[in-house]
Amino acid sequence: MLQTSNWSGCIWTASHQVFPLNYRSIRSLPFALFSKRRSTKFMASLSTPTRPPKPIEVAKRLEQFKTTIFTQMSMLAIKHGAINLGQGFPNFDGPQFVKDAAIEAIQDGKNQYARGYGVPDLNSAVTARFKKDTGLDVDPESEVTVTSGCTEAIAATMLGLINPGDEVILFAPFYDSYQATLSMAGAKIKCITLRPPDFSVPIDELKSLISKNTRAILMNTPHNPTGKMFTREELDAIASLCIENDVLVLSDEVYDKLAFEMEHISIASLPGMYERTVTMNSLGKTFSLTGWKIGWAIAPPHLTWGIRQAHSYLTFATSTPMQFAAGAALRAPDSYYDELKRDYMAKKAILVKGLKDVGFTVYPSSGTYFVIVDHTPFGKENDVAFCEYLIKEVGVVAIPTSVFYLNPDDGKNLVRFTFCKDEETLRSAVIRMKDKLKK
């Protein structure tokens, strides 16, 4: 019998006993019970259960992960009518020529399954852009895998290249999907914390963390949430450690075109690094089309093989018409990228000045569309408490950064704002904070 029957609270124990008649027990019932009339009635009663369905039981490897902070904050934003400077999606639309290319592809009947690793046109566009950006010549057929956003590139890379027990080094704060996908892959996470004000890489600490079990370093430049960009010196140091210790680099570069204060450098372009690097990217940030979820991973054939094995069984292929449109996007003239940068620099200037005027300590951000501030002048006990207060009492959403750390205490003084919003929205958020935030 059911041992704990709290139906409203959905507390379940001895779950196999909840429905006492399972397939086996039905078969063992006396035959007489299954006269046609009786069995129909009996089966009908089974198919219309009067009890609520069994709640979802999350697998151990994902138990610790809750609803993402971005979803939670966006829901709170709606509830309180707050201006959302939390989740990193633009509140303006992507370029018309890319949307036109998608419509054209749909009208042209490019609507069936795409080739698993990408429509040839997009694979070629990815390699052409990579060549322009890094000088590297890569083969679109054997070194590019098109994925459903960078999120899938990250997952396919982890699942395709990391064995259970392999050590992977992360830099905290880190984008939340890294920890979850590494956990799915059974990796052992080792973490180095980047600290304000400049969030520089502590190279000696990195050196001491690398062991014979280290399979990969997972990095992100320009970096979410800090806006830090890895310098050439840092990349050189990471590269020589990886070569010396035969370690892979998994490099998330989704913000490569949002590099404001310095030039973005792909670590794959450093001598000896292409052979051991997976470069992951996507369309969403550069073309303000975060909902399209078109991404890719570039890696030498021996690494691409693993990524494609995982990709084949995760999604197999990505939206066909959107891939054609992504190809058109990546062939945008330089003027598109120049204008994008100009627009974002203007937005950034509005937000950074506004936040300083409000009284935050604002840390320098060189790339991405994020900026990190120290909220402690406003006297709240931690980042989550501050963000709750900011949403409910001030009407502005920011993201608490403690969720980006293995040790949440490391982020308790910091919150992240995004400036991927139109200028009026940014100004309104600043006005609200000036009016209502009290020290």
Ligand SMILES: Cc1ncc(COP(=O)(O)O)c(C=O)c1O
């Ligand atoms: C660092 C980083 N990597 C990957 C992603 C996910 O990219 P996509 O939307 O292409 O899956 C994001 C999105 O915010 C991000 O910030």
